[in-house]
Amino acid sequence: MTAVIQTSGLTKHYGRVTALSDCTLTVPEGRISALVGANGAGKTTLLRLLAGLAAPTAGEAVVLGGTPRQDPAYLAEIGFLAQEIPLYRRLTAQDHIGIGAHLNPRWDGALVRDRLASLKIPLDRPAGTLSGGQRAQLALALTLAKRPRLLLLDEPLAALDPLARQNFLASLAEAAAPKGEGEVGGGLAIVLSSHLIADIERVCDHLILLAASRVQLCGDTETLLAQHRVLTGPRKDTTAIARTHLIVREDNTARQTTLLVKLNGPVIDPTWTVDEPNLEEIVLGYMSQDEAGHGVGRGQAAGRLSAIGGDR
């Protein structure tokens, strides 16, 4: 399978501030990928680098087989939606459709009009007078009308109320769905960022976790769920476990030890109760361990953590 996005050592400095540090990740084709991380972790920077809106300080990114650049052929394949949902406040939806039609080789104006009609968003009112949810839907429709092969969305749900959020995610998932029965994959890959994993867990089948400007996790959600377990047991020494598996996070009370581990084989010791964590637990485990100031993970292959991948 060819990868839609492949980065290697991607780094971005703004003066003395490091936004991204040595990021290596892969997004296989056909995925809806969740880019997760705390505020300031580097999500926006990563998306802008992939879109070609900013240039890396070091490292490289290969998107859709090429380097992100200001080339009309490349730009036609990529859709990018910035967090502030930038639309011209005084221009109407119809005007924006016109702009898109004039500036893009592939343009599906009918798609925008149909979408807006089904969502009851008026075509002739200035964009500044629409609600946040309506603007988000309009911007999404305009981005999809280019018929891109990759969609990059920066915190698209941040300013939306729960209903608008649901509608937006549904529209997004629908855009990635196959057009007709029997067709495999819509051909559209999506990366959307959020600082709340719970919001997007259902619609995403791939996850990238950024913490402290670095890639902590990257892989298909199914694989990540299969690879991680929560072990609970009486308080004890964890050296034995650490010899085989990777301990991501360790919590100790006086009587109990709880571990989030990445499995490297079965857990043989019967004194451990083995549970399956959900995605949010896994993400929090990786995020909190890093906040404690330690390198993430103890035990087997701690140094290879940033290379966790789920591609087949």
Add this chain to the structure above:
Amino acid sequence: MIRFRVNGRSAVPPYQQIVQQVRQALRMGLLAVGDQLPSVREVVAATAVNPNTVLKAYRDLEREGLVEPRAGHGTFVRALPPGPPPGTHSRLGRTLASWVRQARADGLDDEAMESLLRVTLQASAEEEIA
């Protein structure tokens, strides 16, 4: 047409919820042999789940022999799920009632009994897969 409800907070993964809801609809007679299931697009638009999730659920149902895809037209119901033989429910209900009495006598309350049932179901499912 069946409408799916996917509960994001449930411990049951979304694709399994869809499979269960189809089976339930078949058992209750809401879906009959020959009926068309909603297209992947329609399900995705209504529930905001990943399209591959729906595809996986439909494939599972196809493997169980309950549905079949017809190229260019959609996915259709092929057969009803096998039901238990008549009298099974009443027989099993009596066994269960005597077990509950025994458990109460041994000191388990309702919550403990539910917990035990859940763990047993889980272990049994894992056994089946292995």
Add this chain to the structure above:
Amino acid sequence: MTWVTWRQYRSQGALAAALFAALAVALLISGLHAAQVWHSASAGCRKDGICGNLSLTNGAFTTLVIATTAVPLLTGMFWGAPMVAHELETGTNQFAWMQSITRRRWLAVRAGWLLLAAAVLAGAVSAVVTWWMGPDHALNADAFKANRFDITGIVPVGYAIFAMALGIWAGMLFRRTLPALAVTLAGFAGLRELIALWLRLHYMTPVTVYYKLTGSPPPKGSYLTVSQGIVGPGGQPPVGTGNYVFNGEPIPAVCGKAIQHPGSIAPCMTAHGYREYLTYQPASRFWTFQGIETGIFVVLAAILLAVAFWVLKRRDA
């Protein structure tokens, strides 16, 4: 991209056209009236030598005409400065620059059309104003003076192009509309002052004439004064004692006694070799100077635009 530029600026264009139409109508009416007054009265007053008292028009129109000096600055500030800055400020550049168009082409088409529009507007205003000032120039011969030279002929077109380029450049560099506006205003005003009050006087070597203290007729036509005064035999201005002046210059000590008889000051100074001098640019150089000044502003505009495009290429969006 042309359509997009039109769509974004059509209301501003309409406003400019409307304002120009209003100005043109006002000056047309006023100008025709002034011309009429001039033609009927000029023969008479020239004979009697009292043309200086002739009032051709309402002072309000003169003020309006002088105010058109602001037109190039206004287009530079309100079309040029926000062109890039507003997009960067609101983030709409992320929408525009993710369409299938290079940033270069986006800027080139927009800047091109707006530069043209500003130039055409400035040129049209200048044409109307130059026509209107016909009788005024004939009467007062002040076409070459600072606040007349600047609003007639082709220099307003040069100013407009420069102001636009300055606004665009400032917008690219400062990325915020308000700072870009401020820099455009300060930069344009500062440069115009510098040129109008100093540099313009020296585009070509000025001509100097000397004449007697009792006065001679000034050069013909609308000339531009560079400097004037009184010089003594050694070429030095007079150095005097006391507070008395003759024609704005101190009375030299050697003629101190003549102060009691003002009528004898001039003959005394003349006898001691004092003369009046006038350094000026002749009226015949008017259009040459217009061309030079326009050229200066256009070249500066080109440099600023080149820098703006360079920044566009190098900086992150």
